[in-house]
Amino acid sequence: MGAPDGRILLVPAESGGLWLLQPEAGGGALRWFGPARPLQASPAATGPAATDPGRAVGACGDHAVLLTEEGDQLVSLIVAPPEGAGAAPRSAELGRAPALGPLSGASVACLPAADPTGEAALLVGLPGARAGAGAVYRWTIGQTPAPILLGPTAGQLLGGTTIAGHDLNGDGLDDLAVSAWGAMNNAGAVWLIDGPLPPIPADVPDRRYFSRIDGDVAGFALAYAGDTDGDGYGELLVGAHGADHRGWSAGAAYLVDPRGRGPLDRAQATFLGDAANDRAGWSVAGGADVNNDGRADLIIGAPGVDSGAAEAGAVFLRLGGERGVFVLSPASALRAGPSQQAQLGEAVALLPADGGLAFGRARRAPPGTAETPALTRLQPALTPRR
Numbered sequence: 001m002g003a004p005d006g007r008i009l010l011v012p013a014e015s016g017g018l019w020l021l022q023p024e025a026g027g028g029a030l031r032w033f034g035p036a037r038p039l040q041a042s043p044a045a046t047g048p049a050a051t052d053p054g055r056a057v058g059a060c061g062d063h064a065v066l067l068t069e070e071g072d073q074l075v076s077l078i079v080a081p082p083e084g085a086g087a088a089p090r091s092a093e094l095g096r097a098p099a100l101g102p103l104s105g106a107s108v109a110c111l112p113a114a115d116p117t118g119e120a121a122l123l124v125g126l127p128g129a130r131a132g133a134g135a136v137y138r139w140t141i142g143q144t145p146a147p148i149l150l151g152p153t154a155g156q157l158l159g160g161t162t163i164a165g166h167d168l169n170g171d172g173l174d175d176l177a178v179s180a181w182g183a184m185n186n187a188g189a190v191w192l193i194d195g196p197l198p199p200i201p202a203d204v205p206d207r208r209y210f211s212r213i214d215g216d217v218a219g220f221a222l223a224y225a226g227d228t229d230g231d232g233y234g235e236l237l238v239g240a241h242g243a244d245h246r247g248w249s250a251g252a253a254y255l256v257d258p259r260g261r262g263p264l265d266r267a268q269a270t271f272l273g274d275a276a277n278d279r280a281g282w283s284v285a286g287g288a289d290v291n292n293d294g295r296a297d298l299i300i301g302a303p304g305v306d307s308g309a310a311e312a313g314a315v316f317l318r319l320g321g322e323r324g325v326f327v328l329s330p331a332s333a334l335r336a337g338p339s340q341q342a343q344l345g346e347a348v349a350l351l352p353a354d355g356g357l358a359f360g361r362a363r364r365a366p367p368g369t370a371e372t373p374a375l376t377r378l379q380p381a382l383t384p385r386r
C-alpha cells in the first residue's frame with residue numbers, strides 16, 4: 001500500500017489488529033491498534049520508526065513492514081505488535097539496499113512465502129523511480145532488489161499501490177495487481193500480472209484496466225475486494241478520486257473482475273461521488289463480509305464530502321452483489337465526518353477477522369470530543385440480506 005507524503009494509511013493485520021501510519025510534525029508515527037474492542041492504540045513505534053516512520057507500510061501476517069531511507073540507502077524494518085497494554089511496537093531492521101529511487105508514494109507488500117524469521121521477500125513499488133516511470137522490485141532480504149516490472153513511460157508512476165498474495169485469475173497461483181495512476185495524463189491504470197511472478201522485468205501486460213479520461217488518477221487507491229458476487233472469484237476495487245462524472249473531482253470507485261481487462265467504464269459496479277470535490281475513491285477497502293451473507297462487502301472513503309460541514313468527509317459501505325452505476329449521496333453514507341475539515345474517509349480498512357470497519361481522517365478530533373484521534377472503529381450490526 002502506498003501513499004503520497006502526508007497521507008495516512010491503515011493496514012489490517014491477520015488477527016484483526018490494525019496498523020496506522022500517520023504523518024505528524026517532524027516525521028510521523030506507526031501505531032498498532034489491537035484487535036480488542038474498541039481498538040486500543042499503542043504508543044508510537046520506537047527505534048528507527050519513531051523518528052522516521054518511513055513512507056510505505058504493508059502487513060505481513062500481524063507484523064508491519066516499513067520502508068524508510070537512510071542517506072542513500074533503502075531500509076526495510078519489520079515491526080511487531082506490542083506485548084501488553086501500554087507497550088510500544090518493536091521494530092527491527094530487516095535489510096538494506098542501495099536506494100532504488102525516491103520513496104515518495106512508495107508501496108510495499110509482503111510476499112506470502114515471506115517469514116519474518118527466515119528468508120523474507122518483499123514487493124516494493126516505487127512510482128517515483130526512473131523519472132516517474134515507476135518500477136516494482138522483488139527484494140529477497142539479503143539479496144539485491146531485482147526489478148520485475150518497469151513502467152515504460154515517464155510520469156506513469158507504476159507501483160504506487162501493489163496487491164499481492166491473491167489468486168486473481170483463478171488458476172491457483174498468486175497474481176499481482178499494480179497501479180500506474182499517472183498513466184495517460186493521469187487517467188490511470190491497473191496492471192494485472194499472472195503468477196508466477198516474472199523473474200525479469202516483464203513487458204506491459206495484456207491485461208490492464210484503465211481510465212479513458214485524463215486526470216481520473218485511477219489506481220491511486222486499490223484494494224482486493226474478495227468475492228463480492230458469490231461466483232467463487234475475487235474482484236478488485238479501483239479508486240479514482242479525480243473522476244469528474246458528477247463534478248470536478250467528485251471521484252469514483254470501480255469494481256472489476258481481475259480475469260478481465262479494458263476501460264473502467266465497463267466495470268461490473270461503479271460508485272460515483274455525488275458532487276464536485278467529494279473525492280470519492282480516495283481510499284477503498286474490501287475483502288471482508290460485513291453483514292454475514294457470504295458475499296464480501298466494500299467501503300469507499302470520500303474525504304471531501306461536505307456533509308453538514310465543509311470537507312467533513314464521509315465513508316460509504318456497499319454490500320456485495322451490486323451491479324450497475326450508483327451515486328454515493330451523502331445521505332447514504334455509513335458515517336459522516338464530525339466537523340469541518342475532518343476529512344473522514346482519508347483512510348479506510350475492513351478487518352478480515354470479524355468484518356469490523358475502521359476509518360481514519362487527516363485531522364485530529366477537536367479537544368473534548370470522544371472520538372479516538374485519527375481512527376474510528378465500527379463494529380458491524382447489520383442484518384443479512386435475504
Ligand SMILES: [Ca+2]
Pocket residue numbers: 166167168169170171172173174175194195
Ligand atoms: Ca493466478
Ligand SMILES: [Ca+2]
Pocket residue numbers: 226227228229230231232233234235
Ligand atoms: Ca466474484
Ligand SMILES: [Ca+2]
Pocket residue numbers: 288289290291292293294295296297319320
Ligand atoms: Ca456481505
